[in-house]
Amino acid sequence: MIRLKHIAFVFLISIWRATTQTINEMNEEYGVYLGEFTGPNVQGKVYVVNETTLQILNFTYNDPSRETYFWLDDESQPTEKGVKIPTREYGPAPIGQYENQHAILNLPGFHKVHRFKSFSLYSKKQLPIAVIPIPSDIQPPKSHIIGEELAGIRYNTASGPIQIIDRKTIKIFAFRFEGNKAPDGVFIVGNGSTVELGKSRKVPIRGKDTENNVESMTEKYDGSRDIILDLPTGIDVYNIDWLAVYCIKFRVNYANVWIKDIPTTIPPHVAPFEPLNLSVPGKWDKAVIIGETNHTNLTFQLGDPGQTKGYSALRSQYPGDYVWYVNGYMAPDIYMKRGVTYNLIVEGGKDRAQLTFNNPLYLSEDPHGAFDRLTDEEKAHIRIASQPKAGVAGRMCSWSHDEGDSNEDAFGSFLEFRNHLKLKCENPSESQAILTFTPSANTSNILYYHSMNNFNMGGMIYIVDDLPAHLNSSPEIPYKYEDWVHSEDNFHSYTSFAQAVNYSSYIYSFCILLLLRFL
Structure with missing residues (x-):
């Protein structure tokens, strides 16, 4: 039986230590304590999880108007030469509001925490908001290689080194097991001096199993790849005491290693990133556009991102003021066939005085966009797939609602919401811009469409x-400005006509009743 009392005791101790932490002290549950953000608009305790990860407990920040970033610097005070840390919630964009949240930050590139002198919330326009010094002798938690490898005589069960990545994650290098021949086989862990099924719990393989559904390995593992195990709850x-590859059907231990002498400086476990808003009740369906040979013209316009049922739920990203509407739909999935040429008609604005309305369209392999607002280091890791590299900008057309009408979550579907919006084009006579794109055999399987100047639009x-x-494009809806205006004029003409007919009928009925009264 797993030592549950020990777990409860460690948990209570970790809570007590978290409230009495000293700088540069290891906390088994959270990492090395770095310091605390304090101020009228910011709060949170900062821990070093490992040499490339930070976490902030109970993080609150409620002044997102200042274009603020998490920042590392070689100096004791942040400078423009520092390193911006992207967030899971906002990517490389300025951070928005946090309210008593758990923030996990992964350092970009090959940066390591111990090489910097300060960690801060930094606004280029309004200087540092909060700064925490990084001790020169800081020792981030580190993973651990145990002294054994899997080595069994049945079904070629073996492995390379076994790494304890953090308290709940184990990596097995070069795993070998003939699951295609074995009667069954799963990973189990347990306590005691012998491997016994009755003292064990099944362990899921990441990407194959879930904690509640661990299935037998039925494929052949030939040592050409590594696997990661996520220890179950509790x-x-x-x-x-041990980890084993085990046949449950016949209660046979194929191979095991002993888990012992683990250093106390193993990194704490931080939950894998879960996309935002996946559980939003009634979130709108995501649209799909299939780029068939008769469906190769795609029009990109600006549009309202909606509230909790909108872009943030569809794309698991926090948007800005506008997002891309493609052929009238909010940020749809698009399928393009290699060798087919597509015309991307751009109506996102080119106002150089207001970046919100200056949206050159481009295609790339990163999910957040705003290439022109990235640092040189961030740009070096991004491949733009379309030409020209600077994107293409056209007249500005946007879908928006009347001012003061903001109860967007009241709509049951995107189409209901879209039908409530109005399409407006500044300078309708101005020409559109076209970005031509032909995916080839060398084009990546997944691309993203973006704005050069604004994050999280596509x-x-x-x-x-x-x-x-097996997929069909979402139904055609009006989206071309001239067609939409014509349909609106027809609707208003019909409405005026219907009102006139109703009024005439009312007068006619009134006259008949009046005549009958005097007969």
């Missing part, structure tokens, strides 16, 4: 050899 590396493009037969 278990970490400090309260197990969606995904799937590049395929054959368009999916």
